[in-house]
Amino acid sequence: MTLVHTTPLQQPATPVGTGDGTAFDLTMTTVRELNRALRAATSGSFTVRNPAGRHNLAVGLDAPLEVTIDGHAGYYCAGMNQLATVTVTGNTAVGVAENMMSGRVEILGAAGQAAAATAHGGLLVVRGNAAARCGISLKGADIVVEGNVGHATGFLSQKGRILVCGDAGEVLGDSLYETRIYVRGSVASLGADCIEKPVRAEHLAEIQELLDAAGTEGVSAGEFRRYGSARALYHFTADRIEAK
Amino acid sequence: MCGIAGLFAKTPAFEAALGDHLAGMIDQLVDRGPDSAGVAIYGDPVPEGSAKVSVLDPAGPRDWLAVADALSLLGSAEVMRALGDQAVLVVAADPEHVRAWLAEHEPGLVLLSAGRSIETFKRAGLAVGPGGLIDACGLRGMSGGHAIAHTRMATESRVTTEHSHPFSTGPDLCLVHNGSLSNHNRLRRTLRQRGVSFATDNDSEVAAGYLTWRFREGDDLDAALAAAERDLDGFFTFAIGTHDGFAVVRDPIGCKPAVLAETDDWVAMASEFRAIATLPGAEHAEIWEPEPGRIYRWFREPAIVL
Structure with a gap:
């Protein structure tokens, strides 16, 4: 393993290529340098040391890289991810994997608010808890949370799947469209137009598929309940014209 | 935006270096609040x-x-x-x-x-660098049992030293605020009628005045904060310094960020983890995001979480 030292500011992106085992130490490398180097890489594995809660780590990746952030990350970690696999060994703050398009982001600790907000594709795995508004406006990605999720999870979510092995906070799935939500524990309350729906064979298969994808063990697909849209809010119906 | 921090020492060694550790936290929160800064540090009771x-x-x-x-x-x-x-x-x-x-x-x-035991210092301008709050008040040399701090990015009312946080809410009580309150003008009028005085037109000072009023009415901290959750309209994370510790509460929908962390040596609260990352042993701390609408409190001993 080699340690990359880069001079802060305005240096050209380090031409990493396939930098297997390359480590960046953020006590010596700026976040901009890190992101520039990662975005220049086409494959390989990378480790980020001493992240110390810095924002915007490993953002905008667009290649099948393996990136491990060894510690806690700040806001928008692995945002806009495509193709890359990003693992954070600690916690993340607001907006991890926001607008992810593909690839995989895994948090071994807890995720802050709005995890995978507006994400179109890929998989977010949170081994700990995820805070409020997890999967807000989700547009097609999958989310597996092994712990609990905070309030307003799945708010306005349109597509994709959210699987929660623990409990869900208040107003789960408020005003959601076609995201499917599975919760193993308790649900504090359901949001507007979110209802519980029967778990059929295809849903059991879907739950198992998500558990397998996340590598979550010790949990049975039969323990989950399904929640989805009653579809009463988002269809315009002529008979409501008179109603205020 | 604004940045807020709270720090609570659990060992004599950490108490001796409290000011230095708090200065390190403020340094990381300056990006969130370049307009002014303030600290309230508790130690050496008279x-x-x-x-x-x-x-x-x-x-x-x-x-x-x-x-x-x-x-x-x-x-x-x-x-x-x-x-x-x-x-x-x-x-x-x-x-x-x-x-x-x-x-x-x-x-x-x-x-x-x-x-x-409370000592409060405020200063307009960047907290760091020559003439900044940290140097001006000699924060790095101060000891104390606990402290709260604020870096301000003004979204309403003027940028002056007296508009800076923390705001006093009574004997040995003060408040720092990240957020904005929308009913502060009406609330200020009501509170003035009830004998609470205000030095500025700042919304956070109204939150402090509100708590002052509730304490005068006989509320304890829990009751006062529960009433604040009901009557203050807006977004907030508050850190409240008390004679024996500090409390943290977020608005019921958790609009404003907060991170809590605890080790055997200290308890810390900050708007962002990067401020906590400066503390010794942060990499092994228990770290979590406080739930909206829930009051978290630390007293001298034993540590209590409500």
Whole structure:
């Protein structure tokens, strides 16, 4: 393993290529340098040391890289991810994997608010808890949370799947469209137009598929309940014209 | 935006270096609040019957020995720290008597805080660098049991030292706020009718005044914060310094960020983890995001989480 030292500011992106085992130490490398180097890489594995809660780590990746952030990350970690696999060994703050398009982001600790907000594709795995508004406006990605999720999870979510092995906070799935939500524990309350729906064979298969994808063990697909849209809010119906 | 921090020492060694650790946290929060900064640090309690008062002269540097001389009519008074336009005075008198005397005889002075252990310092401008709050008040050399701090990015009302946080809410009580309140004008009018005075048109000062009023009405901290959750309309994370610890509460929908962390040596709260990452042992701390609408509190011993 080699340690990359880069001079802060305005240096050209380090031409990493396939930098297997390359480590960046953020006590010596700026976040901009890190992101520039990662975005220049086409494959390989990378480790980020001493992240110390810095924002915007490993953002905008667009290649099948393996990136491990060894510690806690700040806001928008692995945002806009495509193709890359990003693992954070600690916690993340607001907006991890926001607008992810593909690839995989895994948090071994807890995720802050709005995890995978507006994400179109890929998989977010949170081994700990995820805070409020997890999967807000989700547009097609999958989310597996092994712990609990905070309030307003799945708010306005349109597509994709959210699987929660623990409990869900208040107003789960408020005003959601076609995201499917599975919760193993308790649900504090359901949001507007979110209802519980029967778990059929295809849903059991879907739950198992998500558990397998996340590598979550010790949990049975039969323990989950399904929640989805009653579809009463988002269809315009002529008979409501008179109603205020 | 704004940045807020709270730090609570669990060991004598950490108490001795509290100011230095807090300065490191503030350094990381300056990005969230470049307009001004302030700290309230709790330590060296004066004997019962005496008052430690932090005062600011918005007009500029002041002869604080002369002010102490005049105050000695109430009881022996001395200057504990003199920092140009700010000072910490110790007076052998009831804090409320000192407050009343200052209001009558020194109406130009702003009482930043009063109590037995609280010391408050504020300064417009960046907290770091020459002339910044950290250097100006000698924060890195201070010890204490606990402290709260604020870096301000003004979204309403002027950028001045007196508009800076923390705001005093009573004896040994103060508040820092990240967020914005939408009903502060009406609430300020109501509170003035009930005898609460305000030095500025700042919304966070109204939150502090609201708590002052609730405490006067006999509420304890929990009851006052529960009432605040009901009556304050807006977004907030509050950190409240008390004589024996600090409390953290977020608005019911958790609009504003907060991270809590605890080790055997300290408890810390900050708007962002990067401020906590500066503390020794942060990599092994228990770290979590406080739930909206829930009150978290730490007292001297034992640590209590409500």
